[in-house]
Amino acid sequence: MTRDRYDIAIVGAGPAGMAAAVEARRLGLSVAVLDDQPAAGGQILRGITRPMTGHYEKWGQPLASAFQASGAAHLPGAAVWAREGSRLLYSMNGETRSLVAGALVLATGSMERPAVVAGNTLPSVVTVGALQSLMKGSGCVPAGRFVLAGNGPLLLLCAIQFAEAGARPAAIIQTTPSSRLLPALPKAAGLLFDPALLMKGLGLLVRTRSLGIPLHAGARDIRIDGTAQAETIRFRARGRTMEMPVDLVALHDGVVPNDNLAVSLGAKTTWNCELSCYELVMEGVTKVAGLDNVWAAGDSVAIHGGYQAMLAGRLAALDAAHTLGFVDAQSHKTATAPLLRQRRRLLAARRFLDAYYAPTLLPEQAPDDATLCRCEEVSVGTVRRKIAEGAAGTRALKAATRCGMGPCQGRQCTVSLASLLAHEIPHAQFERPSLRVPARPITVAELAESHLGMRHTGSDA
Amino acid sequence: MLFRRLDEKRASAIITFDGKPLAAFEGESVAACLLRHGVGFTRLTPSGAKRAPYCLMGACFECTMTVDGHTNVQICLTRIRDGMVVERSSDI
Amino acid sequence: MSERAIVIGGGIVGLSIALGLARAGLGVVILDGADADNRASYGNAGLVWVQSKGADHVPYARWSRQSARLWPAFAAELEQTTGIDVEYDQRGGFSFCLDEAEVEARRAMVDKMAARLGPENDVEFVDAGFVRQRVPHVGPKVLGASWCPSDGHVNPLLLMGALRKRAAALGIDILYGHKATRIGMNGSHLTVYGEGFGMRADRVVVAAGLATQELAATAGMTVPLKPVRGQIVVTERLRKVIDYPTPTTRQARAGSVIFGNSHEDDMAVPGTTLSVIASHAQRAIAEFPFLASRRILRSWGAIRVMPRDGRPVYASSGTCPGAYAIACHSGITLTAIHAGIVGPFIAAGELPPAVSTFSDERFHVVSPA
Numbered sequence: 078m079t080r081d082r083y084d085i086a087i088v089g090a091g092p093a094g095m096a097a098a099v100e101a102r103r104l105g106l107s108v109a110v111l112d113d114q115p116a117a118g119g120q121i122l123r124g125i126t127r128p129m130t131g132h133y134e135k136w137g138q139p140l141a142s143a144f145q146a147s148g149a150a151h152l153p154g155a156a157v158w159a160r161e162g163s164r165l166l167y168s169m170n171g172e173t174r175s176l177v178a179g180a181l182v183l184a185t186g187s188m189e190r191p192a193v194v195a196g197n198t199l200p201s202v203v204t205v206g207a208l209q210s211l212m213k214g215s216g217c218v219p220a221g222r223f224v225l226a227g228n229g230p231l232l233l234l235c236a237i238q239f240a241e242a243g244a245r246p247a248a249i250i251q252t253t254p255s256s257r258l259l260p261a262l263p264k265a266a267g268l269l270f271d272p273a274l275l276m277k278g279l280g281l282l283v284r285t286r287s288l289g290i291p292l293h294a295g296a297r298d299i300r301i302d303g304t305a306q307a308e309t310i311r312f313r314a315r316g317r318t319m320e321m322p323v324d325l326v327a328l329h330d331g332v333v334p335n336d337n338l339a340v341s342l343g344a345k346t347t348w349n350c351e352l353s354c355y356e357l358v359m360e361g362v363t364k365v366a367g368l369d370n371v372w373a374a375g376d377s378v379a380i381h382g383g384y385q386a387m388l389a390g391r392l393a394a395l396d397a398a399h400t401l402g403f404v405d406a407q408s409h410k411t412a413t414a415p416l417l418r419q420r421r422r423l424l425a426a427r428r429f430l431d432a433y434y435a436p437t438l439l440p441e442q443a444p445d446d447a448t449l450c451r452c453e454e455v456s457v458g459t460v461r462r463k464i465a466e467g468a469a470g471t472r473a474l475k476a477a478t479r480c481g482m483g484p485c486q487g488r489q490c491t492v493s494l495a496s497l498l499a500h501e502i503p504h505a506q507f508e509r510p511s512l513r514v515p516a517r518p519i520t521v522a523e524l525a526e527s528h529l530g531m532r533h534t535g536s537d538a
Numbered sequence: 539m540l541f542r543r544l545d546e547k548r549a550s551a552i553i554t555f556d557g558k559p560l561a562a563f564e565g566e567s568v569a570a571c572l573l574r575h576g577v578g579f580t581r582l583t584p585s586g587a588k589r590a591p592y593c594l595m596g597a598c599f600e601c602t603m604t605v606d607g608h609t610n611v612q613i614c615l616t617r618i619r620d621g622m623v624v625e626r627s628s629d630i
Numbered sequence: 631m632s633e634r635a636i637v638i639g640g641g642i643v644g645l646s647i648a649l650g651l652a653r654a655g656l657g658v659v660i661l662d663g664a665d666a667d668n669r670a671s672y673g674n675a676g677l678v679w680v681q682s683k684g685a686d687h688v689p690y691a692r693w694s695r696q697s698a699r700l701w702p703a704f705a706a707e708l709e710q711t712t713g714i715d716v717e718y719d720q721r722g723g724f725s726f727c728l729d730e731a732e733v734e735a736r737r738a739m740v741d742k743m744a745a746r747l748g749p750e751n752d753v754e755f756v757d758a759g760f761v762r763q764r765v766p767h768v769g770p771k772v773l774g775a776s777w778c779p780s781d782g783h784v785n786p787l788l789l790m791g792a793l794r795k796r797a798a799a800l801g802i803d804i805l806y807g808h809k810a811t812r813i814g815m816n817g818s819h820l821t822v823y824g825e826g827f828g829m830r831a832d833r834v835v836v837a838a839g840l841a842t843q844e845l846a847a848t849a850g851m852t853v854p855l856k857p858v859r860g861q862i863v864v865t866e867r868l869r870k871v872i873d874y875p876t877p878t879t880r881q882a883r884a885g886s887v888i889f890g891n892s893h894e895d896d897m898a899v900p901g902t903t904l905s906v907i908a909s910h911a912q913r914a915i916a917e918f919p920f921l922a923s924r925r926i927l928r929s930w931g932a933i934r935v936m937p938r939d940g941r942p943v944y945a946s947s948g949t950c951p952g953a954y955a956i957a958c959h960s961g962i963t964l965t966a967i968h969a970g971i972v973g974p975f976i977a978a979g980e981l982p983p984a985v986s987t988f989s990d991e992r993f994h995v996v997s998p999a
Contacts, residue, residue, distance in 0.1 A: 113596055115567070115617045120595060127565060154615065161904045171608045188597040200579045200590030201540055207594035210614070211541060214594075215570030216563070220542040242544060305578055305588060325540055335597060343901075451592075452599065454583055467794070469806050470665020476672050476787050484599035484610070484866060484927055506665035513902045513929045518599075518610065518866065521911045522922040528908035533861075533892045534878060584867060584884065610866065610925050 083109040083150070085397055086165050086178035088157050088338060091119015092137075092383045093375025094184035095144040096390030104398045108149035109176055111167055113156045113517075116214075117144060119186050120206060121383050124213035132213075132238050134383060158515035159527070160342050163370070166527055173523040180370050180397040183339050184390060187332035187376035190354070191489045192227060192438040193457060194328060195447045196301030205235050205329035218244035221324030224310060226250040226299055228437040229331045230430070233281040240288045248291045248321060250312055252330075252437040255295045261432040267425035293319065299438070301326055330438040333492050334377045340509060341516040343368055348507040352380065353436050353496040355509055362417065363393040372397050381427060388420050440493045441500035449497070450490040452483020460497055470506030471495055481510050484518060539576040551620035568613035568624055569594060569601050580613065581626060603627055632657050635977070636822050636831040638810045638845060639663075639838035641671035642786070642961040643968060645793035647835050650973010652800040656833065660797070661808040661824065663838075668857075668900060670839055670961065673932015675862060675888060676786040677875060678720060678963050681753045681778035685743045689987045690941050692750070694960065696984070697967035698780045704966040705784070711799065714792040717883045720782025723875045724761060724775040726768070728916050736776050753778045767871050769919040775876075783875040785882060786962060793965075810838070812848035813953050820952045833976055836955040839935050840898075846955035851945040852993040853957050854938040859897035861906045861931040862890045863914075865924050872918065878910075879917055887921060889914040890929075895936075902931040935959060944972070944981050945990035954981065955990070 084106035087094045094110055095117060101108045110117075118125040118141065125133055125141040144151075152169070159166040166175045189204040196202065205225055211217045218239055225232050225246050236246050285292060296314040301307050301323075311320045333354035340346060344365050346355035356379040358366045365371040374393040375386035392413055399409040440449055445458025455478045463477040471494060474480065480494050481487035487494075487510060498505045515524065549561035555572060562571045569591045572580070579588035580601045591601040594614045604625045605611040613624065633656050637648045640662030652658045680698050684691025698720070705718035727733040733755075740755045756777045761768055797804065810824045819830045836845045846853040867885035879889040890910030907929050915922045935957055937943050942958035954976055958964055975982045981989075 113615060115615060159904055166904075171611075188595060189593060198587065198589060198592075200588055203591065204593050207592065210594040211570050211573070212544070215566035216544045217541040217566070217570050217574055218544055220539050306590070451589075452583075454585055454587065466798070467804060467806060472665050472669075472672070477791055479787070482864075482928070484602065484925075485597065486928060488597045489593075508666045511900070511930065513931070514904060514907065515926055515929070518925040518927055520923055520925055521863075521865065521914055524863070524908055524926055525911035525915055525922070526908075528905050533906040533909040534913040535891055535893070609923065 081109065081176040083107045083176060083178045084401060084403070085180040085182060085394070086111060086176060087182045087184055089119060089184035089186055089375070089377070090114065090117040090144070090151060091184060091186045091375065091386065092122060092140065093186065093386035093390035093393070094119065094182070095140050096387040097182050097184060097374055097394040098149040099140070099143045099147045100391040100394035101398060102147040102149055104394065104403050106398055106401070106403055108147070109178065110149050110151045111155040111157050111165070112151060112153050115153050117141065117151055117153070120210070123210055136384060136387065140387060156517040157338060158517045158519050168517060168519050168523060171520065171523070173519060173527055175527075179401055180372065182393045182397060183365065183371065183373040183377060184375045184386070185335045185338050185377040186386070187380055188335040188488065190330045190333045190436060191493055192328040192330045193440040193443040193447050193449060193493050194299045194301060194438055195444050196303070196307065197328065198448045198451055199301055199303050199307045201306035201324060202301055202326045202328065205231055205327045206332075208239070208327045209235060212238070212242065218242055219325050222247045222322065223325035223327060224248045224250055224321065224323055225327045225329065226252070226296070226310065226312070227329035228253045229329050229434045230278060230281060232329050233285050235327070236290050237281065237284050237288060240290060245288070246290055247323070248293060249285065250296045250299065250310070250314070251292060251294045252296050252299070253294070253434065254437070257433055257435070261429055264428040264432050267428045297442070300444075328438065330436050331434055332376065332380055334379065335488070336377045337486060337488055337512055338516045339365065339373060339377060341512040341514060342371065344371075344373075346509045348495055348499070349379070350499060351435060352431060353439060353499070354380070354492050355495070362420070363389060363396045370397070370400065381424065385420060385423055388416050392416050392420070439500075440497040449493050450478065450480040450483070452485050452489070453479040455480050457497070460494065461501070464498060464501045469502055471498060471508060471510050472506070474498060475510045486512060539574065541570065541573045543574065551618055553618050553620070553622040553624060555624045556626070562618040564618070566618055568605065568616045568618050568622070571618050572613070572624070633832035634659070634830070635833040635835065636661060636829055638822065638834065638836045639842070640804050640806070641669055641837070641839060642790065642793065642965055643956055643958065644835070644837035645790070645797055646965045646968035647837055647956065647973045647976070648797055648802050649793065649800065649969040650971070651833065651835075651977050652797070652802050654974040654977030656977050658802045659829070660802060660804045661810050661822065662804055662806045663809050664807055668839065668933045670932060670934040671786065671790055673860065673862070673900075673930060673934065674786055674962055675877070675880065676783045676962060677723070677877065677880070678718070678782040678784055679723065679877070679960065680780050680963065681723065681725065681776055682739070682877075683960070685739050685746065687941055688746050689984070691743070691747055693942070693967070693984060694963055695750070695780060697964045698782070700966035700970050701782065704969060708792045708796060712792045712795040714788060714795060716788045716792050717785040718782065719784070719883070720780070721874065722777060722779040723781025723783070724765065724777050725877055726761070726772045726775045726917055728771045728773065728913070730773070733773055736774075740776050752780055765872060765874055767918050767920055769916055771916045781875065783880055784962060789962070789965070810845060813845065813947075813950050814848065815950055820950055832952055834950070834953040835976060836953070840933070842955055842957045846945060849947040849953040849955070850949035851947050851953070851955045852990045853943050853945060853955050854993055855957055856896050856936050856938055857898040857933045858936045859894040859900065859931050860934055861892050861902045861910065861929065862888055863907050863910050863926055863929045864888050865921070866927050868924055876917070879914055887914075887924070898933055900931050900933050902929040939992075942985070942988045943990055944985040944988045946981055952979075
C-alpha cells in the first residue's frame, strides 16, 4: 500500500473542493484531492476540464483553470472509505491505498433528492442531474421522447440547455404548487442581495417560453408506467388528468447533502424540516463538530449552491491552514472576513429559493406502491404500515423495513424515510441511522489488507 | 437507443458487452456507452426486477456491473477503455 | 379480572417473556425506551447456540439445550400465527479452528463438555473432511471444528418483527418512549415509576438490557452487568453457499454474509474500529477464501449485555414481591424457553426451578469482617 503524505487532503473536486485546493496551495500547503469521479468538476462543473458543451456558471472555468494550475495532486476514481487518525483509506480500481494528511476537508457535494414517484425505479427513469452528467461528462443527449418532471430551477435550466443542444424535451411537468408564490414573496427581499440570481430565474422562464417547450404547471400525482422501461407518464394538472407517451423521464426535486462519508467518519447531523434533509452539525462555518481536524465545505454541509460552495471551500482551507500553523491569526482574520461577509449576504438570497422550491415529490404525497428504498425494494406502503404498527423512529423503521441496508447505504432512502416519519409522527426521533466503515463498498480483501494489526477475532460464541 | 452523441466524432474504442462489441468514445463513461447502445438494464434486484442507471454520479448503485472480471463496479464512474469487458453481474 | 403484568424492555427478552405472560392469561404492558437507545436485539448475529455454553456450568448447558429443543415448535407457531417466517434454521453449527492452538483449545473444551454432560452431550470435535462435506467452500486453513447438531440460527430482525406482531395479536400494549426509572411498593401495590407515570401491576419483569442493573436495584435485586461490544461486518447479497452457521461467519437466507466475532469488555460506545473489522476480514478469508473478492456494504458494533460472571441472571425481588429481573447474553437462544416456560411460571408467581441456580443470590457475597 502506497503511503503518501500531504498537509491537507480534500475529498471531492467540485466547486468547494477545487476552491479549497486552490486556496490551500496559495497558502503553501501540500494538497491531495481525492475525487470519486473520473475527472474534476464535481456535479455542476462536470466535464469542465474537457468541455464538450459550454453551459457553465461564469465563475466555473476560472476556478477549474486555477485548480489545474495549482499543483494540488488530483486523484480521480478514488473512493474514500475510512479514516484512522490522519490516515485516509481509499479504494481505486478495486485496491485500497492510503495517504496521510494532517487536515481533512470534506467537499462531497450534493446529490439529487430521491424523488418518490410511482414507477421511479423503472429503467429509463433518471434524474435531471443524470441527464446533465451524461451531457457534460459524456457528450450524450436523449435520443427519443423525454420529459422533465419535478420542481426546482434546474428543471428549466436543463430544458433550455437540451433544447439548445438540439434535444428538446417533449414537456416540462412542474410540480411547484402555484399557491407557494405569495407566501414565499416576503422572503424574496433577500434576492436583492443576489441580483444575478433573480435575473437568472426570470430569464429562465422567458427562454423556456420562447423555445416553445410545453410547460404544465402545478402538476401532481405523477405516475410512470411501463413494462421493461418507462412508457407513459400520467399526472394531474389544472383539474385534468394528463397522459403522455415517453421513452425517458428525468425527475428533479432539488438536491440534498451527499454526506454519507462525513456521517461514517462520525459527524452528526440534524433534520431540517423545511427542506426535508439532514445537515451536518458544525462548529462555526467550516469545522465539523466532534471530529479532529476535519472541516467541510459546500453542499454536503447544507444546500447553499455552487458559488457559496466556492466561498466555503476557501474558508475551510483558510481555517485548516490556520489550525495547522500555516497562517497566523491576523492573516486568517483578514482573509476570511470578506468571504464571511459575502457568504452572509448570499445566504439571505436563498431564503426565497428554499421556500418556493421546497420539496414536492416526497413520500407523504406518494401512493403506497411507489418505491421508497430502491436497493431493498421497500414500498412507501410498507413503511407507512410499520409506522402505524409502532415504529416511531428512524432506527426502528430501518430495522423493521431494511431501508438503508442495501448497497447505497441509505443515500437514496434515508431522507425519504425521515420525511415520511416526520409527516406521520411530528415528534418522532430523527437520529440519523448510523453509518460506519466502509463509507463505500469495498472487497473483503481490501478490508483485510488495510490493517495488519492484532488478532481481535475469536471463534468462540 | 435512449441517448445519442452530440458530436460527430468517430468512435475510438471497442468495448464488449454480453459478448457483443460496442463502439465507444474516448472519455465517455461505460454507462453512457451502454445507454447509447440501448442496453435496457444493468442489473436485476433480489426479486428479479430490472434496473438501469438512475443518478449517473455514483450515489444510487443501480448501474453496478462486472467490468474486466471485477464485480459490482459502478459503471457511471468508470470511463471506457479499449478492450474493456462488461457483463451483468451474474448470480454471485 | 385477570392479573396485570408490566415488562420493562421491549427487546427480544422482554417480548418473549411478555408472550409467555399473555398466553398464561395476564394482561401485559411493555414499557420500551427511546428509538436511539442501545438495543442488543438489533446488534446480534442471530445464533441459536448451545455448543459453547456451560462447559463450566452444567445447568447453563442444560438450560440452553432445553431452549434449543423448544425453538422449532416456537418458530413454527410464530409463523402460523403471524405469517412471518423468521428464517429459523437448525441443522447444526460449527466453530472453526484455523491453527493448532485453536484445535487444542477446542478439543479441550469439547472434552470438558463431554465429561460434564455425559450422555446429554452432543458436541464433538470433527476433522476438516467432516466440515468440508457440509461446508464445501471452507478454505485449507480450516483444520477442524467443534460441531453440534443442536445449533442453528435465525434472522434477528424478522424475529423482532414477528414477536411484536404476535404481541399485538395477544393484546399486549407496547408503550414506546416510556422509560421506567424505578420499581417500588405503593402501599401494598407493586408499582413501576417513570417520567410522568406510575403504573400498578401484579407482576413486573425487568428485561431492559444493560439498564436492568439499575432498575433491578430499586427493587432490591442484584444484577451485575457489563457492556460488551461486538463488531460485525456485512457483505452484499451473495448466492447461498454456506449452509451451516458459525460464530464467526454465517450466511443469511437472503444471501448476505455476516462475519466477525469480537468482544470488547466494558465498552459502552457503539461503533466499529478498523483494526477489529480488518481482523474479522482476515479471518473470514481464511475460513472462506471466496469471500476475498466479495463486497462489504456495512459494519456495526452493537453493545450487548453480559452478566459479569457470564451466566444468565433470573432474580426475584424480596422487597417488591412480584417483581423479577432477567439478564442474559444469549437472548436469541433463550427466546423459546422465555416464552414457553419462564413467562408462564412468572405468571403463576414464581421462577422455574431450573433457574434457581441463576438467581441473584449468588452475588450476595458476605465479605469477611
